[in-house]
Amino acid sequence: MLKEIFAPEAVAVIGASPEPARLGHTVLKNIVENGFRGKIYPIHPKAKQVLGIDTYSSVLDVPGPIDLAVIIIPAQFVLDVVDQCGKKGIRGLVVISAGFKEVGGEGKELERRLIETINSYGMRMVGPNCLGIIDTISSLNASFAALMPDAGNIAFMSQSGAMCTAILDWSKPKGIGFSRFVSLGNKGDVDEVALLEAWNDDAHSKVILAYLEGISNGPGFIEAARKVTKNTPVVAIKSGTTTAGTRAASSHTGALAGSESAYEAAFSQSGILRARTMSELFDLAQLFAYQPLVKGNRVAIVTNAGGPGIIATDAVERSGLKMATLSEATVATLRAGLPAEANVFNPIDVIGDARSDRYKVALDAAMADPSVDAAVVLLTPQAQSDLIETVDVIVDAAKRFAKPVVTSFMGDYSLGPSLERLNANKIPNYQFPERAIQSLAAMHRHYLWTQRPEPQYRRFEVDQDRVAKLFADIRSSGRVELGEIEAREVMEAYGMRLPKSRLARTPDEAAEIAAEFGFPVVMKISSPDILHKSDIGGVKVGIADASGARDAFELIEYRARKYNREARIWGMLVQQMVPKGREILVGVSRDPQFGPLVGVGMGGIYVEVLKDIAFRLAPISEYEAEEQLRSIRTYPLLRGVRGERRADTDAIIETVLRVSQLVTDFPEIVEMDINPLVAYNRGEGAIVLDARIILK
């Protein structure tokens, strides 16, 4: 849990200046004035005392042990003092100093050596080039932030120091409290993965927030996130347009996998909730920090006004939650306790002149109802409203029932004290009802995630050696793209079904092979110099007899020569013609951070024009592959429409899993398309008609 950084017993501040204008002074002051209870050692070459504390010229002169050193000195001196820290046996560093990787050139080299040094001593480091860290549990503010946040149970990490400042400034007057607050800086050592691991078992943090610009260790991130999200919700905002748009993609799948696909897949497969805006990030943070986890999707709404009730109902329906159907007993209780004009069905309308007693009747009844999983209390301030008493009713109900309650007290001017009281009692309030509902919906998604079974990775019996040997041969011949026959061999080795197929070197041989397979057949040019076979007329389908096969051979050969006189023509591939089915694309694109992204979609125009393709990162579990296939918009076509039978979705999923295994076994595969995979009706399987594989 990175105790050396978050819970040190003694802290050295290297660069603790006596001059108030220097950052080193601010950092020491922040540590001293915010109530850190451990020992504090200012380190400064000349000063005797800073802020009335005895100062040492080096950590090596400090008599007692030190756990954490905070460094705020010019970059060129950092290496030396870090070395001293190592000698002193210090385990944790927060390097605030700038002038490293972010300035390029020498700075980059300096950072490399810094990391080397800390690794050689086994130290852990936050930074360099960061705002510092804050830990309200140990009352440690080792940062130059102008504000100390309130204590609370939100853990926050940010790759942008400016965002840290803005968030502190923004959250302070709202009374939003943090447990840990980390500015990651250049992520020389401690990065988002290390923090996720550190905070996995953190009893002080009920929710982890992350502002991310880029992730360097994709697989590590997913692994860490998967673990932590089973206990603690993680909400992330990911910004930054990557350069993926400029990556050259030579396969369909490569062209379809945008820069966002990998992040979307990573978040989805590791249970991270993605916030689209900063407001959303904190909407969720407050709900998770303040309220128990929702256990279902049925929402009750209590309101003193019709309009907001309608807005909230709309929002419930759009968000994937459901309006709870109140039990007969609840309706009876409401009818007995509320005036005749009240609406006793959900949304429960206690009418504009409601005082807290009516809210109590309605909220207690709703919360007690087993068919309600969460309650949303709406209030528009009216002359008769007794706001404080109404808050007390809500707080009381929240205490008695293990279900989340959120509010939307709509207004501002007359609400001040009631909003403070809600916050003090950990009832999240949202300016407008939609945001309350959206937050509950996200919490429900998190609940479903925690209920998911552990991922099962199916491992198929395959002939891995055969593929390894084939790839070695291809690379030794200096090629990166597999020919059709080679790609076919890979498919076969990984257990996919293929149509019968054999290379014919002469027209007569083509006729013989075709006769053996049975007519009709397909014939295709086989040449390492012709990649887009259809474009040059290099594919003939529906060849009905022996003379047709001979004709096709010569015609395709003629066309291939016309297209490229120098092309090496290996012959014509004669292929069994398989019956029609639903055409699927299964493909792979390799993301630089996250590794192989496997995509699946219905082939042809569905993926090409409608971009209807879903990605997951390999290795893919069975559950994930099912979810992946279900998430394409054209899934209903696979389930069968207009009396069609259901496609063999199991066979499609199995193909996705076999591809996942293939690209996990062979990281040298950078792009791959199975296009089309022809899927037949349920129970009838699927056949790979064509495949392309490109190696690194």
Place this chain on the structure above:
Amino acid sequence: MLKEIFAPEAVAVIGASPEPARLGHTVLKNIVENGFRGKIYPIHPKAKQVLGIDTYSSVLDVPGPIDLAVIIIPAQFVLDVVDQCGKKGIRGLVVISAGFKEVGGEGKELERRLIETINSYGMRMVGPNCLGIIDTISSLNASFAALMPDAGNIAFMSQSGAMCTAILDWSKPKGIGFSRFVSLGNKGDVDEVALLEAWNDDAHSKVILAYLEGISNGPGFIEAARKVTKNTPVVAIKSGTTTAGTRAASSHTGALAGSESAYEAAFSQSGILRARTMSELFDLAQLFAYQPLVKGNRVAIVTNAGGPGIIATDAVERSGLKMATLSEATVATLRAGLPAEANVFNPIDVIGDARSDRYKVALDAAMADPSVDAAVVLLTPQAQSDLIETVDVIVDAAKRFAKPVVTSFMGDYSLGPSLERLNANKIPNYQFPERAIQSLAAMHRHYLWTQRPEPQYRRFEVDQDRVAKLFADIRSSGRVELGEIEAREVMEAYGMRLPKSRLARTPDEAAEIAAEFGFPVVMKISSPDILHKSDIGGVKVGIADASGARDAFELIEYRARKYNREARIWGMLVQQMVPKGREILVGVSRDPQFGPLVGVGMGGIYVEVLKDIAFRLAPISEYEAEEQLRSIRTYPLLRGVRGERRADTDAIIETVLRVSQLVTDFPEIVEMDINPLVAYNRGEGAIVLDARIILK
């Protein structure tokens, strides 16, 4: 401009009670204390004075003229006093009293009589059952609201009184100012249409906001909105799930037209910007109220921090706006005026320690650049930030250039005075950058709307009489659904192309007709008792010769008898078989509020499974029909993919326009499908293969 309501010179308050707890007292107090400069006449049966003002027992006793009467007395007495108001020559009424339509039964009848009375005197009325109205221009607060809003140029109307209270309470501390503020109540007379018309030429309102739950006069709303949005932006939030889900739909189009389709179409065709949340409503309101209209989509961003700059850039790209490419001159100016570490390309990063001078260099250069249409200034509070001076730089730039500037000062605690100064100087500030960008994007959509040509409605030469006669015949026979031959006749009369087709009564006749048309042909059962022809095997395609035609006749007849022994069989329709093309659905569903909704989409699974259909309300202009067709997701398939030629989109659009004309001419058509319309390549037209029409 409803002068009698918003700018009266003398106001009577009927029900002005001396008791402070009564609403009538609050209303009088609101009028007196908020500075209304005209004459005020409290009306009360017994009191001599209220709030020190002489009181009359009836408006008829008041010596001078009265323009507006505000009524706050029990519902059962309202009719009498309204009658007195009429006699007195009062032109405007605000009826706050409840107990009318909203309570049902007698209240409904009371409201009907109330409306009758005001109509007989030619009076205009807001309400009944409302909060009242506020007009800051004439300083009139004729409401029982607890707050008087600041003066400003936002006009607001709401169908929910509670929403009025919440908005007043919410906007007051933010200094958001209103020109007019109307609680519509039951909309007995003045409704959203009347207010749009009234506010069309209102120099005091730069933007109109509407909270709508339902619109009763759809076509009137569209007409009024179309006019006003050319001058003044209208932003609406529409809530309320309608009951349309339960409407029975017997056509494809009917089933696809959800409750939202009509509102989406109405807003799109009348230039209303739709806000999804209350926050969005006011985000837009402030931008329109404070800043000049944006004239293009190129945005410059000035920031003192990288993270928010990235967030804003992402938001620009997602929103349909573009990051401006700064001119070389601008880049040179920035390079000369900013430190070396600054980013002089867009987003312009003035670096964390920037003071207002750097913001000035950056913002002035960006605003002066002709390739920039709007600027967004981001600021995260840093130790070096001089907030007030930075605001002054922004205000100065905003004054000198006729382009919008918005800010996102991110934080709260340290920003108070700077945020107030921004607001006082009409610079809209947004908590987070995304909201600033989204608001600019909406403003840009409004700009594009104002640039649109006036809608042109093409009127085709058609045989309207023939259709009128046909419909009359069908109705007199007691049917509502047209048979295929009848639907064909309607299509012909409205100038659509159809395949040759004729009814055969015997197998021999079928063979003769088919020979005349030329083989192959299609044959279909013609029977008023068999609607879903394909389902019973009542359609045969690809009939190749005369004997095939005879066989098909008998086979279909046999199947039809098997299906329904009593079916009236008129014969078989022999139809020319047309070549394949792209299949389109053009259909109609009639919305209870807005009238005929015409939908267009690619036929088959695209509309059925992917729900890819776009709706517009008839009559549809040429421009709208083009935009409608372009807005379907499958439009690229019509434009041509994979070397296909472009479909004859002009012919599809013409069909939409002819259908629009047909359903405008014949309001009795409640549902209609042309399915499929077969569209050929550009220049080759489109043919209606099958049509269904259902009358009221």
